[in-house]
Structure formats: C-alpha cells, structure tokens
Ligand SMILES: Nc1ncnc2c1ncn2[C@@H]1O[C@H](COP(=O)(O)OP(=O)(O)O)[C@@H](O)[C@H]1O
C-alpha cells in the first residue's frame with residue numbers, strides 16, 4: 001500500500017447489498033458504502049430488524065455480500081477463498097457477542113487462552129498474554145473459576161479479554177451488553193473503549209441503546225438496510241495525516 005495513502009482505512013464497503021434467499025428474497029442491506037479508519041470508535045444504531053447484525057457480520061467477514069465489495073485492510077474480500085478469509089478474520093478481527101459465547105467446560109483462564117491455542121502459540125508464550133489480559137479486565141483472581149461461577153458482567157469481561165488477547169486491529173461487538181444490567185453494561189463499555197483507545201484498535205458496537213451510542217465518537221444509523229445518517233460527534237482518536245491522498 002502506498003505510504004500516506006488511505007492506509008488508515010481498515011474496513012471499506014462499496015455499494016454493498018445483502019439479499020437473503022427466500023420466497024420472496026429479502027434485501028437486508030441496500031447499497032451501503034462506508035469507510036472505517038484505524039482507532040475509530042463507532043456505534044451502529046437502528047431499530048430491531050434494520051440490518052445492524054447483517055452489517056456487522058459482513059464487516060467481520062463472517063458472511064459475504066450479495067453485491068458490491070468489502071475491503072479488509074485494503075484487500076477485496078470477494079477475491080479471498082474461504083481459507084484466506086478465515087485467516088484474514090483470525091489475524092485482524094476480534095468479536096464480542098451478546099451471549100458471551102464462552103466455553104462452559106473451560107475455566108476463565110482457558111477461555112481466554114483458546115484463541116492463542118488455535119493460533120499455535122506454545123504454552124510459555126500463551127501464559128503471559130492470558131495473565132496480562134485477565135489483569136486488564138480485572139479478573140486475575142477469577143482465572144481458575146468456571147464460567148458458571150462468575151457474574152454476567154464478569155463473563156462479558158472474559159469475552160472482551162478473549163477477543164483482545166490476539167491483538168486484533170478491529171473489534172466488533174454485537175449488542176455486547178444486551179444481557180447485562182446498566183451498571184455492568186457501563187463497566188464493560190468503558191473497559192472496551194479504554195482498552196481500544198490505548199491500542200488504537202477500531203471498535204464497532206452494534207447497539208439499540210442510545211446511552212452506549214452516545215459514548216462513541218461516530219454513530220452510523222441504519223434504517224431498512226440503508227445508512228440513514230453517519231455522524232461524527234468528537235474527533236476520532238487517531239493521528240490524522242492531512243492531505244495524504
Ligand atoms: N438468515 C436470514 N434469512 C432471512 N432473513 C434474515 C436472515 N437474517 C436476518 N434476516 C432479516 O434481515 C433483516 C435484518 O436483520 P438483522 O441484521 O438481524 O437486523 P438487526 O440486527 O438490526 O435487528 C430482518 O428483517 C431479518 O428478519
């Protein structure tokens with residue numbers, strides 16, 4: 001990539017559509033174009049059924065668009081085969097979901113360790129990374145607990161540690177506090193935003209909660225599969241290079 005070009009764009013969509021098969025087929029996303037930069041903290045908001053999760057799944061390369069193109073780190077996703085896509089996803093993107101998705105047969109430490117095992121890191125490299133991330137989310141003392149022995153807010157903090165332990169460039173979170181009370185919810189959101197600012201990780205929260213959206217610097221509002229508005233309320237946390245086209 002050319003130096004000083006649009007290299008701080010980590011995700012880009014050009015005229016993306018998503019049509020779900022069926023009778024009749026359903027157009028869940030309709031001509032979406034957007035650019036997402038390094039270190040931006042973004043919320044995707046909109047009513048239930050407006051296409052937020054579909055958009056996040058496409059941004060996370062969990063699914064392919066029916067039309068248009070998605071660029072992950074400048075690379076067109078349509079040109080990647082399934083292996084290439086899985087690799088790009090593994091190396092670039094972390095996910096946090098509403099339902100935590102923790103493995104019930106593993107303890108807290110092992111849940112955070114799992115993505116590092118999948119990456120083939122040896123145990124001596126895994127341990128300090130897991131310890132560090134458990135400390136960061138304030139759960140060092142729960143490392144040996146089973147996930148059934150911690151609270152909802154703590155579970156989501158485990159999920160956050162697990163998603164960040166591989167140092168992704170982008171963190172995607174789909175209603176990450178949908179199962180939490182408002183105090184735990186604020187705590188988790190503050191954790192995610194603080195950590196990601198520090199590391200210049202791009203974060204995209206899908207939420208229908210205006211309180212969460214109000215804390216992010218950029219709000220993309222979706223309605224009926226279209227971008228209704230895209231607002232920047234505070235300067236994004238990144239080093240901007242003016243005139244770098
Ligand atoms: N696999 C699917 N097959 C058919 N329709 C779907 C599928 N997934 C989602 N939809 C439809 O697409 C629309 C957008 O869904 P979704 O992206 O989940 O919305 P949101 O996350 O904003 O609630 C909804 O009308 C939903 O019913």
Ligand SMILES: [Mg+2]
Nearest residue numbers: 052053054174
């Ligand atoms: Mg959804």
